[in-house]
Amino acid sequence: MVIAILSILLVIVLVAINPARQTRDARNIQRRADVLTILNAVNQYFVDNGSFPAGGFPTCPTTGNIGTGGEDIADDVAPDYVADIPKDPAPAGTAANTGYDICQSAGDRVTVSAPNTEGGVATVSATR
Numbered sequence: 001m002v003i004a005i006l007s008i009l010l011v012i013v014l015v016a017i018n019p020a021r022q023t024r025d026a027r028n029i030q031r032r033a034d035v036l037t038i039l040n041a042v043n044q045y046f047v048d049n050g051s052f053p054a055g056g057f058p059t060c061p062t063t064g065n066i067g068t069g070g071e072d073i074a075d076d077v078a079p080d081y082v083a084d085i086p087k088d089p090a091p092a093g094t095a096a097n098t099g100y101d102i103c104q105s106a107g108d109r110v111t112v113s114a115p116n117t118e119g120g121v122a123t124v125s126a127t128r
Contacts (some may be wrong), residue, residue, distance in 0.1 A: 009039070024118045029088045031114035031124045034086035038066065038100060039112045039126050041081035042073065046123055053077055060111055063101035067094065071102050088116050 045053055051078030058064045064071040066085060074085045074095070088099025101113045105127075113125035 021119065028117050028119070028121050028124065031117060034088070034100060035112045035114050035124055035126050037082055037086055038102070039110065039128055041045065041077040042110055042112070043076050043128055044081045044101070045073075046110075051105065052108075053108065057102050057110065058099050059105070060103035060105040063103045063111075063113065065097055066102050066112075067098045067101045069096035088114060090118070117122075118125045 025105025035102055042053060053073040054071055057071055066073060068074070078084050085095075085098055086100070087095075091099065093099035099114065099116050101115060103111050105111065109127055111127040113123050115123050117124055
């Protein structure tokens, strides 16, 4: 009887804590921070140089992947504006494909997005 009660309590605690959800939410929070970090670095580069890194980006809504395999901005913004280009936490981003996208719209507005959000969360993006 005691073991059954303890088992039920353990199940209730595990459901309440839900470690998978906590981990997923932590990765989405990291994505939000990374999007802002990249956007701040690109905007600071623009302020200092009068143009965007790599001569500009695809016109929104078309996006280009940030990385050596796409929109390679690392040499322009790191280490002066950001220590290193952030990489998506899961699936693990790489230098060639960080897991983050970028595009440019009229009026030199830049959007950075994280399309790999988890748990039904809409794509994380920021525009400036």
